Amino acid sequence: LAKTTQPISMDSYEGQEVNITCSHNNIATNDYITWYQQFPSQGPRFIIQGYKTKVTNEVASLFIPADRKSSTLSLPRVSLSDTAVYYCLVGDDPYNTDKLIFGTGTRLQVFP
Amino acid sequence: EPEVTQTPSHQVTQMGQEVILRCVPISNHLYFYWYRQILGQKVEFLVSFYNNEISEKSEIFDDQFSVERPDGSNFTLKIRSTKLEDSAMYFCASSEGRGERTSTDTQYFGPGTRLTVL
Numbered sequence: 051l052a053k054t055t056q057p058i059s060m061d062s063y064e065g066q067e068v069n070i071t072c073s074h075n076n077i078a079t080n081d082y083i084t085w086y087q088q089f090p091s092q093g094p095r096f097i098i099q100g101y102k103t104k105v106t107n108e109v110a111s112l113f114i115p116a117d118r119k120s121s122t123l124s125l126p127r128v129s130l131s132d133t134a135v136y137y138c139l140v141g142d143d144p145y146n147t148d149k150l151i152f153g154t155g156t157r158l159q160v161f162p
Numbered sequence: 163e164p165e166v167t168q169t170p171s172h173q174v175t176q177m178g179q180e181v182i183l184r185c186v187p188i189s190n191h192l193y194f195y196w197y198r199q200i201l202g203q204k205v206e207f208l209v210s211f212y213n214n215e216i217s218e219k220s221e222i223f224d225d226q227f228s229v230e231r232p233d234g235s236n237f238t239l240k241i242r243s244t245k246l247e248d249s250a251m252y253f254c255a256s257s258e259g260r261g262e263r264t265s266t267d268t269q270y271f272g273p274g275t276r277l278t279v280l
Contacts, residue, residue, distance in 0.1 A: 084268070093166075093253045093271030094205060137205075149195070149207040149218055150269060 054138045059157040068125040070156050072138030075119050081141035083114060083121045088135045088155070097136075098123070125158075133160045164188045166272035168254050174278045175244055183239045183275045185254030192259035194237045195269060196229065198222070198250040205253065211237065212259065244279045251276050 055073045062068045074083065082101050086094040098105055100112040100121070111124040125132055135155040167186045175181050187194050196208040209219040211229055228240045237256075241248055255269040 088205070091251070091274070091276070093255070093274050096268045096270065099268065149210060149220070150197075150205075151207065152205040154204055 054140060054153050056136075056138050056153065056156045058154065059159065061159050061161065062128050063161050064129055065127050068128050068132070068158060068160075070123045070125075070136055070138075070158070071120055072123070073120045074138070074140045077118050077140050083112065083118075084139045084150075085110070085112065085123045086137045086139065086150075086152075088137065094137065094152070128158075128160045130160050130162060132158065134158060166254055166256055166270050168252075168272040168275050170275060171273065172276045172278070174280065177246055177279055178243050181241050181244055181277065183241075183252050183254075183277070185237045185239070185272055186235050187237055187254065187256030188258075188270055189235070190258065191256035191270075193217075193257040193267070193269075194229075194231070195255040195257075196239045197253045197255065197271075199253065199274075200247075200250045208239075241277075244277075246279050249277055249279045 060070060082099050084099040085097045087097050088094045098107055098110050098112045100114050102114050102118060105112045113122040123136060135157050137152050137155040139150055166188055169184045173181055192212060194211040197205050198208055199205045206222060207220050209223045209229055210217045214231060226242045230238050237254060239252060251274040253274045254272045257267045257269045259267060
């Protein structure tokens with residue numbers, strides 16, 4: 051199992067860059083790393099996914115070192131609306147990736 | 163942008179009653195899922211469904227649970243005899259599915275149904 055470890059919580063202020071690091075020491079060769087965001091009483095929302103190096107979209111960047119044992123989600127210039135729980139997920143089983151296994155995630159609180 | 167929808171948004175029921183939670187996945191998606199989240203806890207996988215049959219289920223998904231795709235658009239979760247501990251948010255998700263299943267298949271979640279069992 052590719053278990054993930056993330057900080058339980060982080061605080062930031064509006065306009066700052068936030069970096070959330072996730073460790074996944076047992077990641078399998080063909081596993082991708084995916085990040086989801088969840089607001090209270092809403093379903094998780096896909097943010098970004100990557101395999102190695104760097105991926106960027108309109109919402110975030112994902113940095114993955116060569117050994118792929120960790121990844122960092124970077125949120126540029128956060129706003130109050132980025133207050134949410136952020137989950138890092140990797141494939142539970144490289145031959146059966148139907149299910150997503152959510153951890154406890156990182157609760158990001160953005161202050162004005 | 164296409165989205166997964168769920169009804170009702172909130173369902174209150176008495177213990178022992180049957181409930182059916184409904185979902186309309188994104189129209190061209192082939193894989194469907196149910197997850198639940200007990201208040202303050204993790205999102206937990208319940209079941210995945212493909213080609214009109216269950217492809218995987220968790221230990222939570224016991225004989226009290228069933229899923230069905232009754233027509234071309236709806237995907238339902240039935241709990242036959244609800245228990246107090248079934249109180250949770252239930253999320254439906256769907257994914258496009260590709261020829262070979264890979265971990266690149268993004269799942270899109272609905273807004274959830276809050277089930278309260280009294």
